[in-house]
Amino acid sequence: MTPANEWIKITKVENLPLREGRPVKLGGVEIALFNLGDRFVAVENQCPHQGGPLCDGIVSGLHVVCPLHGWKFDLESGAPVQASSPNCIATFPTRVNDGVVQVNLAGGSRIEPEETAD
Amino acid sequence: MQRLIVVGNGMAGVACVEQILNHAPKFGITIFGDETHTNYNRILLSCVLAGEKSLDEITLHPVEWYQANQITLRLGVRVVDVDAERKAVIADDGTVTGFDKLLLATGSSPLIPRITGADREGVFTFRNIEDARGLLERSRRGAKAVVIGGGLLGLEAARGLQVQGCDVTVVHLMDTLMERQLDAIGGAYLTRKMESLGIRVLLGRSTSAILGNGHVEGVEFNDGEQIPADFVVIAAGIRPNVGLARRAGLTVNRGIVVNDHMETSNPDIFAVGECVEHQGTCYGLIAPLLEQGKVLAATITGNRGPVYRGTVEASRLKIMGVDVFSAGDFREAPAGQEVRTETVRYEDSSVGIYKKLVLAGSRLKGVILVGDTAESHRYMEWVRTGADLSKQRQRLLFPEPAEDAGLDVAQMPSSETICGCHGVTKEQIIHAIHARNVNTLAQLKECTRASTGCGSCTNLCEQLLRAVAPRFEEDSKTTLCACFPFSYERLREILLSQKLRSVQEVLNVYGNRKGCEVCKPAVSYLLDMIWCGGHEEDRSARFINDRVHANIQKDGTFSVVPRIRGGVTSPGELRRIADVAERYNVPMLKITGSQRIDLLGVNKADLPKIWADLGMPSGQAYTKGVRMVKTCVGSDFCRFGVQDSTSAGIELERRLENLYTPHKVKMGAVGCPRNCAEATVKDIGLVGQEGSWQVVVGGAAGKKVRRADLLITVVTTEEALQAALLFFQYYRENANYLERTYDFVERVGIEKVRKDTVYAVSTEKEKLLDRLKRSKALARDAWLEREAPVHPTQFVQIEPMENILT
Ligand code: SRM
Ligand SMILES: Cc1cc2nc3c(=O)[nH]c(=O)nc-3n(C[C@H](O)[C@H](O)[C@H](O)COP(=O)(O)OP(=O)(O)OC[C@H]3O[C@@H](n4cnc5c(N)ncnc54)[C@H](O)[C@@H]3O)c2cc1C
Ligand code: SF4
Ligand code: FES
DSSP states (O other), X not given: OBOTTSEEEEEEGGGSOTTOEEEEEETTEEEEEEEOSXXXXXXXXXXXXXXXXXXXXXXXXXXXXXXXXXXXXXTTTOOBSSTTXXXXXXXXXXXXXXXXXXXXXXXXBOOOHHHHOO | OEEEEEEOOSHHHHHHHHHHHHSSSOEEEEEEESSSSOSBOGGGHHHHHTTSXXXXXXXXXXXXXXXXXXXXXXXXXXXEEEETTTTEEEETTSOEEEOSEEEEXXXXXXXXXXXXXXXXXXXXXXXXXXXXXXXXXXXXXXXXXXXXXOSXXXXXXXXXXXXXXXXXXXXXXXXXXXXXXXXXXXXXXXXXXXXXXXXXXXXXXXXXXXXXESEEEEEEXXXXXXXXXXXXXXXXXXXXXXXXXXXXXXXXXXXXXXXTTOBOSSTTEXXXXXXXXXXXXXXXXXXXXXXXXXXXXXXXXXXXXXOOOOOOOEEEOOBTTBOEXXXXXXXXXXXXXXXXXXXXXXXXXXXXXXXXXXXXXXXXXXXXXXXXXXXXXXXXXXXXXXXXXXXXXXGTTXXXXXXXXXXXXXXXXXXXXXXXXXXXXXXXXXXXXXXXXXXXXXXXXXXXXXXXXXXXXXXXXXXXXXXXXXXOOOOSOOBSOTTSSXXXXXXXXXXXXXXXXXXXXXXXXXXXXXXXXXXXXXXXXXHHHXXXXXXXXXXXXXXXXXXXXXXXXXXXXXXXXXXXXXXXXXXXXXXXXXXXXXXXXXXXXXXXXXXXXXXXXXOGGGHHHHHHHHTOOBOOTTSSBEEEEEEOOHHHHXXXXXXXXXXXXXXXXXXXXXXXXXXXXXXXXXXXXTOTTOGGGSSEEEEEETTEEEXXXXXXXXXXXXXXXXXXXXXXXXXXXXXXXXXXXXXXXXXXXXXXXXXXXXXXXXXXXXXXXXXXXHHHXXXXXXXXXXXXXXXXXXXXXXXXOSSTTSSOOBOOSSOBOO
């Protein structure tokens, strides 16, 4: 067990197929971990619309599309892509060490929608 | 009647004959062509190589055209000599044919630079259909191709080969690609663009040898550097074919010399096309050759009058996504010289746009456009007419802000040429629209030939049609999504002729490399259909349902619908379903509207175990694929039943299950017209009659209610199944993605559907069924992935290696 403010070892890189996401439960949060080919990104696994599992969405470049009703989010900033969906998702820093993907929950951030408003 | 012999069945010769046919007097015409194909659009060979067109599609004149115009066609026969005195041509089949007038339209041949080994097996040129065929046969995935020559032809060949999967290097003698059409900066932009497509470009390399032992193994440059090659394409320029003209005693320089009336030095012998030299220029593009042909047609028929005064050449690169246009003379004259030039330039390297206009006084002399060629027509017109631009100086590089869509074409003068290939002006198009009642682009093409050359004026033609035609109809096309610049239909045509097997490859070559939730599943489907199941499956391109073979629900759980063929089950199956429902605490067990049983609210991780415990195949209730065949009890039990609909339905389901379709396919089989299993509102229905079956298609009772159309009435059950299979495969191959049969049949029309399926010639039917059979042979029950998942973590929630303290 590791304190929440440190890097947490999640899984071997080969467990995350290219351009797909996988869910991981860390303490009380569920995150979605994606393999974008040149790097891994982590976001909260809950769509702000109706809670859809983002890990199951289709990856389109840097975006993920929620499988339930198609809201789209930027995986780097967590910002919604369509103007009609005002809410952001939280994103978490990741790194790879020794073939293992690590996530830092404490470094997570959620930009406020106002910041992206214009 | 005077005898006219034409040597050369190519683009310029036949176009000129077409013009001659418009004039009196009439000739008895014989055309010799040493190629075996009837007249075709040579320009489009690039598109054939890139898989955008098939060889059949580039024919310009089929045999029937020659017959209808009483032209004697001698295909595959080469004229080897001309006896100018006795006025006869001698062909390689030994025949001697007399003429009153002779027209030489022999075109040109690829120039082969002096390179050792240029005769090795595996060295190609790119000029005719045989070359294109040879290259297509040769290009395998990963094969190393070296193209010698970085001009228009070389670059188009390179892109074509790359699309075919080859690993391509372009070797160019000069430091600038297309140096005859571009300046150094423009060339650098083009080089970057080609490289970004994945084509290697080597500049300033002089090839000294093609290496290998018998067949090609590599290429050596004169500095000693060597690169490997499996085959080589030489595209280093062309040389006019003037041999016959020399033998006939005509004046010949580089080409056959003609005057402004298109006359050679012999009053009975004429020449047109690439073999001709006019005022010191030999042209290598189609537009000037067609102009020459018009003048020549008047001269040769004794209507001497029109003159040819040369043409400003305009070139356009035909590579999708690489926009390059160049026209006129773009050389800048330094200050102090007699004609001073000024240059107006714009560039933005981040988006790859470079534009340069060279003006002399207030007139446009030359233009180069890279990355954005939208305004090319305007510039071409300015160069051609020498228009005074002093009033436009402020916004030369930018279009007038258009308030309405028709403004672009409204601003063009009537005499402006819209189709450069066939020299069709705005005026002529408007005339055709009214006189020939033209309402679609297809009709316009047919009656004016506009946009049937290189196709770059298609947009303008469409705009003009939209503005003028009383009942304009768009040719069906809707872009799939923003990731691909063309319609789904177009994409299907392209992929059909491609060797691309994975979604990501298609995105890299034809799309924006990213893809989205719309195109990824669509392309996945296309590849599966085209390769009959032999594509490279990419699960990241699939909707979640197709990654885990279950339907996602509002809380992220899934539903499981096993296949219950024809709705007929057994006590054993029911018991297993009941056990599974208990064992996994399935929240709801429900009889569906499709005569099956649904286990709802299942966790992803439980799916493989549930499938194993059920021991039943997937019902494909989550995908665009074969759902079910609903059946009624039929003649086995029902007192009205006249056909065994239960067995027929189960058999139909067996033959089609596990296949994927543009949208879901639901079927029904009923034993009599009472229609208890609703076959007449299904995608495919079998309706039993006394002594026959009606096969109906395109029915619906979902968002829309539509009674299915009758496809055919047949006697035996096997015939009914065959008809259903034919329609099924036809729908698979021709419908747009996400188009249900009820929309498809309505769009195509049931008459055409019948013509192409049940009434098609038996060889076509066999082909359809054969492709279906090949797909079926590779189709497997998706739920078998429980034993061999595509990826080890396909169904699991990842367990972190360490968790956090809470
Ligand atoms: C389970 C079922 C309802 C039931 O409880 O009976 C059902 C459930 C769903 N239907 Fe249906 N349809 C079901 C029979 C039907 C029928 C009746 C039939 O098949 O005879 C129809 C009308 C016939 C037809 O298909 O046109 C039907 C017309 C639709 C439509 C409208 C299609 C249309 O183009 O008209 C949709 C939406 C769509 O496909 O775009 C749809 C979509 C759906 C989806 C898949 C919505 C979705 O994307 O999540 C529902 C999934 C629920 C879930 O969470 O699993 N369902 N649906 C039935 C499953 C049948 C099966 O065993 O496979
Ligand atoms: C791949 C490719 C792409 C091109 N792209 C473009 C483009 O985008 N835009 C453009 O404007 N131009 C383009 N061109 C050039 C254009 O195709 C030619 O300018 C045009 O075809 C020349 O017409 P022609 O009739 O003079 O010669 P050809 O079309 O070559 O016709 C001459 C015919 O005569 C035959 N022949 C020669 N000698 C004899 C003989 N002794 N007996 C019998 N038959 C004989 C030849 O086999 C040939 O079939 C392209 C050319 C190629 C190869
Ligand atoms: S009708 Fe079909 S799509 Fe609509 S709620 Fe019912 S199951 Fe879902
Ligand atoms: S829950 Fe994600 S879009 Fe509705």
